[in-house]
Amino acid sequence: MNPDYRPYHPKWHRTPIPIFWWVRKRAYLKFTARELTSLFVAYSAVLLMVHVRAAGGSEEAYERFISWLQSPLVVALHVVVFIALLCHTVTWLNLAPKAMVIRLGGRRLPDAAIVLGHYAAWLSVSGLLAWVLVGT
Amino acid sequence: MPEYRTHEHDVLVIGGGGAGLRAAIAAAETAPALSVAVVSKVYPMRSHTVAAEGGAAAVIKPSDSLDDHAYDTISGGDWLCDQDAVEAFVREAPQEMLRLEYWGCPWSREPDGSVAVRSFGGMKTERTWFAADKTGFHMLHTLFQTSLKYQTITRYDEWFVTALLVDDGRCVGAVAIELATGQVQAVLARAVILTTGGCGKVFPFTTNASIKTGDGMALAYRAGVPLKDMEFVQYHPTGLPFTGILITEATRSEGGWLLNKDGYRYLQDYDLGTPEPHPVLRSMELGPRDRLSQAFVKEAALGRTIATKHGDVVHLDIRHLGAKVIETKLPFVRELCLKYEHLDPVKELIPVRPVVHYLMGGVHTDIRGATPMEGLFAAGETACVSINGANRLGSNSLTEILVFGARAGTAAAEYAAASRPASRSSVIAQVADEARRLRERFLDKSGGRERLATLRTEMQQAMEEGAGIYRDEAGLVAAAETIQVVKDRFPDVRLDDRSLTFNTELVTCLELANMLDVAETIIHSARAREESRGAHERTDYPARDDDRFLAHSLAWYSPNGPPRIEYLPVTITRWPPAERVYGG
Amino acid sequence: MPDTVTLEVQRYRPEEETGPAWQRYEVPFRPEWMVLDALNYIKDHLDGTLSYRWACRMGVCGSCGMLVNGEPVLTCATYLEELPHGSIRVEPLRGFPVIRDLIFDLTDFLNKLKRVSPWLVRKKEQPVADGEYRQTPDQLAEYKQYSMCINCMLCYSACPIYELEPEFIGPAAIALAQRYNHDSRDEGVQARMDVLSQHDGIWACTFVGECSAVCPTNVDPAAAIQRYKLSATLDWVKSTVLPWGKR
Numbered sequence: 001m002n003p004d005y006r007p008y009h010p011k012w013h014r015t016p017i018p019i020f021w022w023v024r025k026r027a028y029l030k031f032t033a034r035e036l037t038s039l040f041v042a043y044s045a046v047l048l049m050v051h052v053r054a055a056g057g058s059e060e061a062y063e064r065f066i067s068w069l070q071s072p073l074v075v076a077l078h079v080v081v082f083i084a085l086l087c088h089t090v091t092w093l094n095l096a097p098k099a100m101v102i103r104l105g106g107r108r109l110p111d112a113a114i115v116l117g118h119y120a121a122w123l124s125v126s127g128l129l130a131w132v133l134v135g136t
Numbered sequence: 137m138p139e140y141r142t143h144e145h146d147v148l149v150i151g152g153g154g155a156g157l158r159a160a161i162a163a164a165e166t167a168p169a170l171s172v173a174v175v176s177k178v179y180p181m182r183s184h185t186v187a188a189e190g191g192a193a194a195v196i197k198p199s200d201s202l203d204d205h206a207y208d209t210i211s212g213g214d215w216l217c218d219q220d221a222v223e224a225f226v227r228e229a230p231q232e233m234l235r236l237e238y239w240g241c242p243w244s245r246e247p248d249g250s251v252a253v254r255s256f257g258g259m260k261t262e263r264t265w266f267a268a269d270k271t272g273f274h275m276l277h278t279l280f281q282t283s284l285k286y287q288t289i290t291r292y293d294e295w296f297v298t299a300l301l302v303d304d305g306r307c308v309g310a311v312a313i314e315l316a317t318g319q320v321q322a323v324l325a326r327a328v329i330l331t332t333g334g335c336g337k338v339f340p341f342t343t344n345a346s347i348k349t350g351d352g353m354a355l356a357y358r359a360g361v362p363l364k365d366m367e368f369v370q371y372h373p374t375g376l377p378f379t380g381i382l383i384t385e386a387t388r389s390e391g392g393w394l395l396n397k398d399g400y401r402y403l404q405d406y407d408l409g410t411p412e413p414h415p416v417l418r419s420m421e422l423g424p425r426d427r428l429s430q431a432f433v434k435e436a437a438l439g440r441t442i443a444t445k446h447g448d449v450v451h452l453d454i455r456h457l458g459a460k461v462i463e464t465k466l467p468f469v470r471e472l473c474l475k476y477e478h479l480d481p482v483k484e485l486i487p488v489r490p491v492v493h494y495l496m497g498g499v500h501t502d503i504r505g506a507t508p509m510e511g512l513f514a515a516g517e518t519a520c521v522s523i524n525g526a527n528r529l530g531s532n533s534l535t536e537i538l539v540f541g542a543r544a545g546t547a548a549a550e551y552a553a554a555s556r557p558a559s560r561s562s563v564i565a566q567v568a569d570e571a572r573r574l575r576e577r578f579l580d581k582s583g584g585r586e587r588l589a590t591l592r593t594e595m596q597q598a599m600e601e602g603a604g605i606y607r608d609e610a611g612l613v614a615a616a617e618t619i620q621v622v623k624d625r626f627p628d629v630r631l632d633d634r635s636l637t638f639n640t641e642l643v644t645c646l647e648l649a650n651m652l653d654v655a656e657t658i659i660h661s662a663r664a665r666e667e668s669r670g671a672h673e674r675t676d677y678p679a680r681d682d683d684r685f686l687a688h689s690l691a692w693y694s695p696n697g698p699p700r701i702e703y704l705p706v707t708i709t710r711w712p713p714a715e716r717v718y719g720g
Numbered sequence: 721m722p723d724t725v726t727l728e729v730q731r732y733r734p735e736e737e738t739g740p741a742w743q744r745y746e747v748p749f750r751p752e753w754m755v756l757d758a759l760n761y762i763k764d765h766l767d768g769t770l771s772y773r774w775a776c777r778m779g780v781c782g783s784c785g786m787l788v789n790g791e792p793v794l795t796c797a798t799y800l801e802e803l804p805h806g807s808i809r810v811e812p813l814r815g816f817p818v819i820r821d822l823i824f825d826l827t828d829f830l831n832k833l834k835r836v837s838p839w840l841v842r843k844k845e846q847p848v849a850d851g852e853y854r855q856t857p858d859q860l861a862e863y864k865q866y867s868m869c870i871n872c873m874l875c876y877s878a879c880p881i882y883e884l885e886p887e888f889i890g891p892a893a894i895a896l897a898q899r900y901n902h903d904s905r906d907e908g909v910q911a912r913m914d915v916l917s918q919h920d921g922i923w924a925c926t927f928v929g930e931c932s933a934v935c936p937t938n939v940d941p942a943a944a945i946q947r948y949k950l951s952a953t954l955d956w957v958k959s960t961v962l963p964w965g966k967r
Contacts, residue, residue: 002734005734005735008318010819011637012817013817014817017884021884022880024790025790027928027929095929098947099950106858108861178775179826179830182782186780186870187778187780230848234848237852238853245855245857249854249859250854270780274867281839284833284839346774346777379778381777468780588768632767633768635736638821639771640772
């Protein structure tokens with residue numbers, strides 16, 4: 001007998017949510033990993049700001065900052081950050097067609113075309129930046 | 137804790153499928169001051185309207201006419217339709233369909249944006265509106281979602297009605313079990329509408345969902361309202377073997393062929409026309425359902441069908457329609473074949489056999505949806521107006537739930553507005569009695585040996601053997617005896633489940649009691665009708681007999697013994713009985 | 721081929737037990753059987769107390785959604801044969817309060833559905849004498865996918881957000897809002913936006929995407945929600961950043 005049960009009153013059971021719900025399914029794990037990459041995006045944004053600030057400061061401080069960047073541990077960290085950023089970008093761009101429906105001449109543009117368009121835009125902007133930074 | 141609770145409304149709708157929701161909306165619109173209750177044993181969107189595939193007929197194209205729709209319906213029904221009802225039906229069909237369009241139903245369209253129509257069995261022109269091949273699904277969800285906007289409609293979902301409340305010959309509500317708690321609930325109302333659908337589960341092999349157990353028919357019948365034309369059971373010619381899943385008639389209206397084991401379009405041998413490569417209206421595969429199902433049985437007797445583990449089949453061939461037509465017009469058929477038969481109809485033949493699909497008969501109502509009992513109305517498959525006569529044409533039933541759902545809703549609201557409220561004190565004793573009956577006969581009962589599933593299976597087998605596509609006196613007598621035996625054993629049933637919370641076994645048990653009553657009326661009505669007409673085919677009386685049987689049967693409940701069968705003349709307005717001619 | 725198969729079913733009998741328990745049943749194995757057929761066998765022959773919902777047995781009524789081996793599925797469309805050998809675990813859909821055994825409460829969804837005005841909104845309905853609203857096949861295709869929702873609740877069960885934040889309006893209700901938003905006959909976009917741009921609406925979704933993965937009728941609610949976010953953002957930009965622009 002369930003002591004909490006009273007006739008004609010529903011006694012619902014609610015399954016508690018486990019803390020590790022996100023390992024229950026591969027898809028959840030992938031999702032969690034994808035969400036975590038945004039921490040790296042935040043990190044690189046902060047890094048960029050620090051970099052700009054250092055560039056605006058004394059030459060000595062800038063040197064210190066650059067040598068910090070060149071230390072093996074930091075380089076290793078930034079390789080990881082770079083990979084995470086790539087993952088973040090790729091998954092983000094791949095999801096783009098879910099949110100965008102583009103019509104051309106009455107026909108709906110296929111998902112692949114939208115993804116390709118995003119990649120093209122990404123590569124163009126990256127190329128332009130590379131040209132500005134390295135080429136000039 | 138009281139054993140039961142009571143609720144008061146003005147109009148009570150029992151059943152939340154297409155007819156019930158249409159009736160509720162009509163009642164709410166007719167009299168916005170009235171409160172409308174919808175009691176349903178399942179959430180409305182689970183109702184079996186959801187499974188209808190092909191479409192809904194209504195005259196919309198300039199080339200069509202109301203008289204043509206009426207004539208097709210009346211000849212399709214083998215002149216057993218009430219012609220005044222058919223005329224009202226075809227007249228109101230277009231506006232009902234348009235109203236559904238205004239509520240958002242995603243009808244398939246022509247390139248210019250107008251509603252598209254397709255041909256259908258027994259119809260001489262294209263007049264069937266469709267939403268690909270999930271028409272019933274879209275209609276039900278449109279009605280359900282639209283019903284949410286009416287503040288005066290209160291829903292009681294997952295309540296199973298066990299009895300009508302009758303006070304001095306007037307229906308004033310119903311008693312139900314609230315499944316989630318097991319509590320008995322009385323809903324009092326000034327007018328009650330039955331829209332509980334059909335009773336396909338009386339038979340073992342049916343397209344019908346498990347919930348189609350003739351509840352409304354049995355409720356009305358036991359309350360003293362006659363059931364009309366119960367002998368007319370429609371077999372749909374194309375169901376998948378084993379599952380009984382319906383393969384819509386639209387497969388044939390789009391151009392599908394029925395082939396016997398030799399790949400021969402055998403319908404040409406049964407007075408249904410000559411085979412043409414393209415579909416010809418009212419001919420061959422586009423003949424009416426009764427004739428096609430009967431042809432199957434004859435073909436099987438000649439040994440020209442294909443034997444399988446799950447019974448004889450013929451083949452439905454839609455390969456020549458091509459992948460594009462199948463994907464745009466029949467995507468659900470393809471999905472069902474892939475899922476349930478592991479075959480792709482674009483490349484392979486679909487095995488099909490006749491399957492119990494629809495009951496033409498039902499609770500006797502007049503043209504407004506009113507039953508002979510004051511305050512009680514009915515619509516949809518539960519009811520028999522009758523517009524379907526001895527054989528319903530495909531795509532008339534989805535339209536019927538709209539036209540007669542709306543009519544019953546309007547009539548009930550008008551009746552409720554003009555009548556006095558039900559007297560609470562006079563029916564409360566009935567509620568207490570019903571609560572006690574349910575407890576004593578099922579939940580608190582000791583002993584009992586019979587298993588529900590055994591009794592149900594025996595009933596279903598008896599119905600298939602005695603009251604199937606072809607019937608005769610000996611078979612009907614045997615079926616009647618078996619049903620009586622099962623009925624006698626029923627009180628000895630033993631439930632495993634004695635709990636209050638969501639007792640599905642109790643529901644199944646009460647459904648079986650309903651089905652046994654309905655089965656009995658089918659058999660006795662069939663036995664009394666000594667002629668062949670439409671879906672009722674007697675091998676011992678192969679001809680139609682207009683002198684004796686151009687009449688509706690009425691089965692009246694009698695507490696001890698079989699139902700009393702009486703007859704009511706058919707209303708003929710403009711189309712005198714004639715021979716049914718198909719095949720051009 | 722095995723003769724029998726074992727089903728491990730999660731039971732919950734609120735009158736007797738304080739929490740769920742597992743029960744094992746051995747049922748015949750038939751290649752044409754779905755998981756639902758096995759449950760029906762149990763109900764008919766072994767144990768009439770086992771409780772679950774079902775109706776059409778053809779994947780369109782949406783009653784029989786359950787977790788089978790942890791995955792939300794329609795049991796009428798899941799063959800025993802397709803499941804790995806060994807025992808099959810059947811549980812009620814996750815994320816909902818369980819009433820009994822495999823039956824859960826879906827009042828919450830119905831309340832949410834009503835909030836998004838899932839009906840055609842017109843400033844003025846034209847009289848039926850004027851005939852149908854015109855809608856081309858392309859305009860129909862624009863929302864048709866979202867209209868295929870059978871309310872089976874598999875998407876809610878697959879959505880961890882709904883489980884963590886039960887106030888989230890959820891995939892099916894949002895997809896059905898989009899079904900009307902994208903209907904050329906509808907004029908109710910703004911009213912729905914007012915509801916769905918709240919914190920418990922589209923912005924609660926973090927795009928796990930599992931709702932679309934489990935949907936038996938390919939409604940793709942995840943896409944419906946992401947599209948909604950994009951249009952909500954554009955709406956906001958138009959009204960805030962470009963105040964002279966039309967909302």
